[in-house]
Amino acid sequence: MGRDKNKRNLIFKPAFKDFIPENKPFTGVTVLLDEEMEAIYLMDVLNLYQEEAAISMEVSRPTFTRILKNARQKLTRALVYGNKISIQDDNLGYIVALCSSSLENFESILATDKYVLIYKIQNNEIKLLDSFENEVFSKKLKPAIVLPQILMKYKVNIFLSTRIGEGLKNSLFAKGIQAIEKQIDKKEDLINLV
Incomplete structure (x- = not known):
């Protein structure tokens, strides 16, 4: 039995949660977890170093690296295969x-x-x-x-x-x-x- 995932500190609130390809019907749906969107926000929008971003999310640096890698792989696959991108947003505040x-x-x-x-x-x-x-x-x-x-x-x-x-x-x-x-x-x- 795996251990429970620690609660992440998430500050980013997406204004848009769904992105759909225009040219033709999308072939699938890629769901980007709220923690994955947070990792992209911290690294690619705020330009933080991984250590700073990990501290902000209250996770270890290896955990942050894994989250970021998963997020970037999902986005890349969605773009390559023409999937709809949906951003999970469980943070109601x-x-x-x-x-x-x-x-x-x-x-x-x-x-x-x-x-x-x-x-x-x-x-x-x-x-x-x-x-x-x-x-x-x-x-x-x-x-x-x-x-x-x-x-x-x-x-x-x-x-x-x-x-x-x-x-x-x-x-x-x-x-x-x-x-x-x-x-x-x-x-x-x-x-x-x-």
């Missing part, structure tokens, strides 16, 4: 960041507003992780330069704003953070963003 002109309401939620608010959404519960003054506001800095770095420290999955410039969208995307343009009126609107 996610972390949302937004900038607001107020700590009490969401009247204005723009990247240039005074405060940064970080929320964790898990099992339909909303928990404020942190709130602090936005350096973009206080120091008149560019959102595309400042915000992605801050959001990475909090392992944010989604950045929410009523308007997001292309530079910020691209910077967030490069860090694996989904940018959503949407107005919300209350905290409860943060549930079911993905």
